[in-house]
Amino acid sequence: MYSRIAGTGSCLPAQTLTNHDLAQRIETNDEWIVSRTGIRERRIAAETELTSDLAVKAVEAAIEAAGVSRDEIDLLILATTTPDQIFPSTACIVQQKLGAHGFPAFDVQAVCAGFIYGLTIADQFIRSGGAKCAVVVGAEVISHILDWTDRGTCILFGDGAGAVVLKASDEPGILATRVHADGRYKDILNVPGKVRNGAIDGSPWVYMDGSAVFKFAVRALADVAEETLNAAGMEKADLDWLVPHQANLRIIESTAKHLHLPMDKVIVTLDKHGNTSAASIPLALDEGVRSGRIQRGQSVMLEGIGGGFAWGGALLRY
Numbered sequence: 001m002y003s004r005i006a007g008t009g010s011c012l013p014a015q016t017l018t019n020h021d022l023a024q025r026i027e028t029n030d031e032w033i034v035s036r037t038g039i040r041e042r043r044i045a046a047e048t049e050l051t052s053d054l055a056v057k058a059v060e061a062a063i064e065a066a067g068v069s070r071d072e073i074d075l076l077i078l079a080t081t082t083p084d085q086i087f088p089s090t091a092c093i094v095q096q097k098l099g100a101h102g103f104p105a106f107d108v109q110a111v112c113a114g115f116i117y118g119l120t121i122a123d124q125f126i127r128s129g130g131a132k133c134a135v136v137v138g139a140e141v142i143s144h145i146l147d148w149t150d151r152g153t154c155i156l157f158g159d160g161a162g163a164v165v166l167k168a169s170d171e172p173g174i175l176a177t178r179v180h181a182d183g184r185y186k187d188i189l190n191v192p193g194k195v196r197n198g199a200i201d202g203s204p205w206v207y208m209d210g211s212a213v214f215k216f217a218v219r220a221l222a223d224v225a226e227e228t229l230n231a232a233g234m235e236k237a238d239l240d241w242l243v244p245h246q247a248n249l250r251i252i253e254s255t256a257k258h259l260h261l262p263m264d265k266v267i268v269t270l271d272k273h274g275n276t277s278a279a280s281i282p283l284a285l286d287e288g289v290r291s292g293r294i295q296r297g298q299s300v301m302l303e304g305i306g307g308g309f310a311w312g313g314a315l316l317r318y
Helices: 019-023 030-037 051-066 090-097 111-127 183-188 210-231 249-258 277-290
Strands: 002-011 015-018 041-044 075-079 105-108 133-140 160-169 174-181 194-196 199-201 241-244 299-306 310-317
Touching (some): 075 111, 174 210
Parallel strands (some): 075 133
Antiparallel strands (some): 174 310, 299 310
């Protein structure tokens, strides 16, 4: 038994924040941001817009694309760094907003690698017979944890949600997944604050050592892509598409070069979305599918890396 992606969906907040808009707030400019990141604009959630709100819309779009009913869903996994509240899980809140109940629903916290982790878990549920129709969604309102005076971080991130419906199939879909983590690198990308005694203890803002993250990401993503290909018994030449985590254009270009893929075989949404953490891979996948570039039967590599450090890859036959 295999799991196959039956449908994809996404949701982006209405508000667009361009580099020119940011230049009115902090000391930066469009050329500086584009040359270092590839980002031109990003979407920002409204003050009252929650992670679950974005997630529900993405899930509804994926369900419609898959041609399944809500009653068929028997597993919901939500990857996020920005849950609605401490508990219950945002997945349970999404389940309630969908008008569904009874099946397992839980959050995964692996930051920007969260969607790959969630996809890996759902794939194992389906392969083992524990589920037949699973929803995996990555959703974030990263803007709520950004220090808008820190140009090293606030220029990078955006909000959004992306989702897939996985169905059990006799035909191969997800061919191989590989996930890793190394907590020795926890201090180079984090939000160290915690809730204690009714107050925030420590900084509630994203902290990042940009150069350290870049060096680690380039190496780790190249390695996990090769490892995932090897696990599936495939070669780099067998790949049709790369759908990477949208963090930095130079990292994406480095991974594409390692896989011998031209950039026209890489789905890039970074310029429009910024880094949407756990949402970035499913957002990019949905755009690739809905634009008609990614076709049924093609081989697609998904990969992402984020705080933890946590990283992973997933190779699938779409």
